[in-house]
Amino acid sequence: MKLKELMQAIPVYTGEASAAIEVNQIAQDSRKVQPGTLFICIDGEIVDGHQFANRAVQLGAVAIIAEKQLDVSVPVLYVRDSKRAMAMLADYFYGSPTQALKLVGITGTNGKTTVSHLVEQIVRENGEQTGLIGTMYRKIGDEILETKNTTPDSLTLQETFRDMLLSGVSTAVMEVSSHALVQGRVYGSDYDVAVFMNLSQDHLDYHHTMEEYAYAKSLLFAQLGNSYNLSNPKIAVLNADDKESVRMQTATAAHIITFGIKEPADFSASNIQITSHGSTFDLKTPVGDFSLKIKMIGNFSVYNVLAAIATSFALRIPVINAIATVESIPGVKGRFELVNAGQDFPVIVDYSHTPDSLLNVLQTIDEFAEKRVFVVVGCGGDRDKGKRPQMAKIAVDYATNPIFTSDNPRSEDPHAIIEDMTQGVPGSDSYVVHENRRDAIRYAVNMAEAGDVILIAGKGHEDYQVIGDEVIDFDDRVEARIAIEKKLGLA
Numbered sequence: 392m393k394l395k396e397l398m399q400a401i402p403v404y405t406g407e408a409s410a411a412i413e414v415n416q417i418a419q420d421s422r423k424v425q426p427g428t429l430f431i432c433i434d435g436e437i438v439d440g441h442q443f444a445n446r447a448v449q450l451g452a453v454a455i456i457a458e459k460q461l462d463v464s465v466p467v468l469y470v471r472d473s474k475r476a477m478a479m480l481a482d483y484f485y486g487s488p489t490q491a492l493k494l495v496g497i498t499g500t501n502g503k504t505t506v507s508h509l510v511e512q513i514v515r516e517n518g519e520q521t522g523l524i525g526t527m528y529r530k531i532g533d534e535i536l537e538t539k540n541t542t543p544d545s546l547t548l549q550e551t552f553r554d555m556l557l558s559g560v561s562t563a564v565m566e567v568s569s570h571a572l573v574q575g576r577v578y579g580s581d582y583d584v585a586v587f588m589n590l591s592q593d594h595l596d597y598h599h600t601m602e603e604y605a606y607a608k609s610l611l612f613a614q615l616g617n618s619y620n621l622s623n624p625k626i627a628v629l630n631a632d633d634k635e636s637v638r639m640q641t642a643t644a645a646h647i648i649t650f651g652i653k654e655p656a657d658f659s660a661s662n663i664q665i666t667s668h669g670s671t672f673d674l675k676t677p678v679g680d681f682s683l684k685i686k687m688i689g690n691f692s693v694y695n696v697l698a699a700i701a702t703s704f705a706l707r708i709p710v711i712n713a714i715a716t717v718e719s720i721p722g723v724k725g726r727f728e729l730v731n732a733g734q735d736f737p738v739i740v741d742y743s744h745t746p747d748s749l750l751n752v753l754q755t756i757d758e759f760a761e762k763r764v765f766v767v768v769g770c771g772g773d774r775d776k777g778k779r780p781q782m783a784k785i786a787v788d789y790a791t792n793p794i795f796t797s798d799n800p801r802s803e804d805p806h807a808i809i810e811d812m813t814q815g816v817p818g819s820d821s822y823v824v825h826e827n828r829r830d831a832i833r834y835a836v837n838m839a840e841a842g843d844v845i846l847i848a849g850k851g852h853e854d855y856q857v858i859g860d861e862v863i864d865f866d867d868r869v870e871a872r873i874a875i876e877k878k879l880g881l882a
Contacts, residue, residue, distance in 0.1 A: 780815025
């Protein structure tokens with residue numbers, strides 16, 4: 392594409408966009424620059440891309456997008472906001488792919504990953520080719536691609552959408568983080584359905600207040616647009632039991648579909664029964680009532696299933712088809728995942744890394760636990776410190792045997808993080824501390840007896856641990872299995 396044509400996507404800029412310059416790709420990372428690249432300088436939280444402009448030119452960049460004055464040998468086009476410009480350019484360069492895709496965005500503190508996987512599977516079993524973007528990976532059909540963030544930057548996102556279209560994908564489902572919404576990573580993404588799960592404390596190191604955090608989530612619903620199309624309606628799917636749904640509803644002009652357990656909703660669950668093997672409930676919908684038996688455990692799982700079925704309904708998939716899929720799915724990796732190596736007590740690995748998610752999981756375990764409840768829990772470093780004492784208190788209040796340990800300490804001292812946690816349980820002597828996470832898991836397994844339950848919380852599907860600037864291999868599920876096998880004399 393000619394540079395002059397590409398720059399039509401930007402209404403205001405300074406500099407000369409030559410019609411003679413051919414742009415073969417766009418990059419914001421100088422390490423990805425090849426001959427024919429338009430390099431975009433992003434002033435990020437860690438590095439400033441303007442510092443790498445000369446390096447980009449050496450590698451073959453034919454033009455630069457910048458906010459700051461540069462002295463380079465190729466044309467520089469200056470814009471007020473290079474992140475915003477990148478989204479516009481990416482959308483145009485890759486052919487506005489989301490205008491041809493059915494796009495579902497899911498946001499909220501907890502449940503995004505599970506609901507996105509449920510919806511993707513429902514759509515797939517309804518005969519469509521699907522794409523998925525989220526915490527665990529990006530997925531195009533059956534191809535799995537790695538991801539660094541829950542929601543990629545706008546350039547990676549639009550390229551991924553383009554690749555989905557080329558692979559025959561008709562519906563894409565993605566998790567949308569609050570960081571991505573504030574930072575404009577999803578600018579240019581034409582959502583058809585936006586889903587709000589819930590809001591509880593998380594990321595206050597970034598958003599500072601719950602008010603700011605809630606506002607960030609509401610941006611997704613504002614981005615559903617302000618027009619109505621009978622053949623392609625925009626729909627917001629909201630949790631009727633979360634008070635912040637009122638904010639999301641106010642932010643959007645789209646049609647509203649609700650789900651819930653406590654408050655009246657379009658998709659509601661009643662007569663919920665929870666066991667250690669699954670959950671049953673009665674489902675009320677706009678097209679009739681049904682009885683469900685799912686393999687997932689807990690009220691939070693019921694909420695996730697309600698959200699997935701309501702979203703599928705918004706996508707015009709028959710409710711009975713969605714029910715058949717959710718009843719067949721055992722769950723999502725690292726989300727209330729059972730580790731079974733022949734032991735006579737359940738070991739559960741869950742991604743619960745916020746106070747609300749930890750509370751939900753422990754309350755669910757309390758419904759079927761016969762004896763003691765062990766919880767291995769830590770808090771991440773360089774993240775919201777305010778939730779550390781809260782999570783410790785929840786662990787002490789809802790588990791008989793709390794074990795405080797490391798999560799991903801990153802640049803912080805693991806001992807200092809645990810000290811922050813213990814501030815929430817002054818005077819308590821019910822917890823023990825094993826700073827090394829492997830030791831904490833082994834301690835819990837060795838202490839547990841028949842009828843006890845072990846919850847290993849915080850990391851879920853993650854197969855690494857970040858200590859300092861080092862990323863080491865570490866998987867709670869693998870560590871639990873090894874500990875169990877050693878206890879049983881199998882290893």
